[in-house]
Amino acid sequence: MVSPLDRKLLRDLAALKGQVLTIALVVAFGVAVYLSFGSARHSLLQGTDDFYRAQRFSDVFAELERAPDSLRPRLEQLPGVARVETRTTATVLVAMATMVEPAVGRIHSIPDHGEAELDAPFVLEGRMPEAGRDDEVLVNDAFAESHRLHAGDRITAIIGGTQRALRITGLATAPNYLVAMSVELSSMGNERFVAMWMRRSALAPLARLEGAFNDLGVRLQRGASARATQDALDRELARYGARGARSRAEHPSHRTLLQEMQQLEGSATVLPAMFLGVAAFLVNVVLARLVRMQRGQVAMLKAVGYSDRRIALHYLEMVVVIVAVGVVAGTLLGRQMAEWYIGLYREFFRIPNLSVRIDASLLAQAAALSFGSGIVGTIAAVRGVAKLAPAEAMQPEPPAKYGDRALDRAATLGALGPSARMIARELSRRPLRLALSSLGIAMATAILLAGRSMFDALPALERLIFHDMMRESLAVRLTRPVAPSDLSVLRTIPGVFRVETQRTVPVRMRHGARSKDASLVGHPAGADLRRVLDARGRELRPVRGAVLLTRPLGTILGVRIGDAITVEVLEGERRTRSLTVGGFTDEPFGIQGHMQLDDLYEALGQGPSVDMALLVVDPREESNVIRRVVLMPGVGGVSSSRAALERFRSQSGKSMGATGLILVLFAGSIAAGVVYNNARVALAMRERDLATLRVLGMSRADVSGILLGEMAVQVAIGIPPGLWLGKLLANAAMSTTDPEMYRLPLTVEPFTYVYASVVTVIAALLSALVVRRRIDQLDLVSVLKTRE
């Protein structure tokens, strides 16, 4: 049998359905975000883990110039090494009809028979290349997908300077290409980056590495330290032109993945915390009010012998029902969101069988957090229940205490009309509620601002990269350094106005006990196409004998301007030199040092050599220039700044639409939840007062003006701190990015402030309208007749 108290529960809930639903919605969003981000993270982790294991992802990687195959047994004797696979790789360029620039990437060898021992590609479509065929390749699926390539298709690629007609036998993904992206912004995007695999004896002659290797993967022994093995490898491989071994943690694909996980974890903490915090507040507002309104009922229940605990439980059950509705809705929504999220991830993280799994423990956590915050929100109400003396059932509720407030005596109040005075008194009587309501509004505004400001960084970033830093039309990357005079041929191509050069070398920088591998870029005196900037956008020019460091690199090394650092060149003769830190730069990507080209030559102990040419070309001739440059020997890639800019814009436009909609939904639910519930509660508490005012001759507009005026004040007070909070949130979100990979300028455009405020106000207005309708429908007679 349903007990009368449970009936009361159901009927009270039905009467409060608007409030029940708005609170449940806020809970649902919190749960949905928690579940979807949590399960996306979990799926990524699990999927990656399984894939790494199945495809035998290496623990340590090294690239070198060239070493004989016979070296392998020696390497396997190094400390910590369980297994070594030596491989051949080369730069590959693929000209696609749909793009002006060629796609750039790497082609890797797989053993002539069977599968790779380490970092094995996983064939998703088609088959492995046959042994003995020198024109068969696997292509990474992200690239294939973006160009609609399939097994059986033919493409033309330039491998080691030689143009080859190739047949695609299959599409694959591999643990070292889960994130198949170039580290360089100019070749961002799946369609611009290609990874290929070819049987070793077919690739070796193209890479001119017969009987030799230039790349290796290492599987460590259980418990071995990557660092120790890296050091041993570096010593062993130094004379073969090794660039410094890298651990998994430094592998670009793995690193990007980790960074994404970290961001997911951050969002999966902050957003649900905000939602559940707001939910707790709303539960508190609604329940505290309900208990106060039902004080006569509570006192009567006590008088007839219900215990405090039973009555408290009754109100707790109410919250449990509300939260349960939210948890169920949130779980359903969370599943949908997780699907959608994983769908987005598939575009970037090429993990086969990436599936959504909302496991029980995650769900249990979400439920526990939701019920926990609901219960926290109920504490005040339950205290009210315990505090209420049963004898109060005998008396009508004493009038609320007003007056004797500083605000009342303030001169300004006297100047206000009676309605405004009522608003001011009501608000000043409950400063805590006003503060919490405004905090809720602030959170809604903050979510909007923070979400939207992610996109504000983009125009600033665009200006910075494409206008201030990269001023060339084409960047031509060489596979190996050449004498500057070898590049004079570029100047003779029709349409080329200007040519500048650069040289980049891998180095290990040391300062005291700290060290970091980075690259050192040499700029010729008077160069102007690639500029080095500080945070304020001022150009910095390296002076003789000094090196400029990317700011995070300076932090890692713990250096200040004027300090000396030791720089060990990780190629050629591996010279070591001391350099003075001349300043810090603020480019948004990577970590590197900049110095004058002549200083770099000195450090290298070699004659002049360059590995990059920057071209200014006639826009009308750009594609012709690219076609000619691609076929020149030693060219490892060509990027067009214009095409990069277009890709950058279309990419950012795409993500903006979907994210914007979700943010508006999230923030809207919070703003509406706060405003609607506060107004409903205020209305319920003061129905009699308002009806009395109407009886005394106030118009509907006057009366709703009082209530809505209170809401307006809450919103007005909430928005400014919300904007500030939003900026903090944006800052926090930015700080979860890996500073060694990229750093975005944090800018919030004036429009974003307006946008966040306006959307909050609209959400508030919509809920105000609903409440306003109820005020208009106020039944004077019945309100005044009932005593409750």
Added chain:
Amino acid sequence: MIDTSELRTPVLRAEGVWKVYGEGDAEVRALRGVDLSLFAGEFIVLLGASGSGKSTLLNILGGLDVPSAGRVTYRDQDLTEARDDQLTRYRREHVGFVFQFYNLIPSLTARENVALVTELADDPLEPDEALALVGLGQRAEHFPSELSGGEQQRVAIARAVAKRPDLLLCDEPTGALDCATGRLVLTVLDRVNRELGTTTAIITHNAPIAAMAHRVVSMADGTITSDRPNADRASPETLRW
């Protein structure tokens, strides 16, 4: 007819009860040494000016409140020493309340309001039986908002008597009602007192109601000023005020 002059053991007994609210300037002495005994099956009416301490006394007798000094004993149980949960049990097992403002739960029907109490009791009347007792057998499915004030008060009485309390304490049960409706309510209380033998105490401002009591107690300024038996009980139907 019960003769109250006979020496019997009282059901409930208050001895030297004081109740002081606030302190210092704001101190209010609501009760100043009250002695009162209630005997099994009797019907008493408590009269007195507003603020004389009637409600305060009734609340203390009903275990809704505790005195600042003095003793209240229910049979052998000392209520002044009782813990909160013991007071709750005392109310649940022995006392029925009727309030001036009915205090029905608006979201529950008449029957459900009564069931609220019968749920807690050991040997209650059926809710419908209790409603029939107050003449509202036909209105069990109605919500409080669908009942008149007098009907609501009768539901409240049904709720109070349904658990067969030993004590029925009513604070101005007719206060919000017109004379005719009030008579109806008093008739019900009288009937409950006769048929179930429930010891009943009623607070009222309407002196004529005293005519239906076994005993009339008057209060002023926190003390009992007179306590006289009423040998010649009037039937509630005949009362006018």
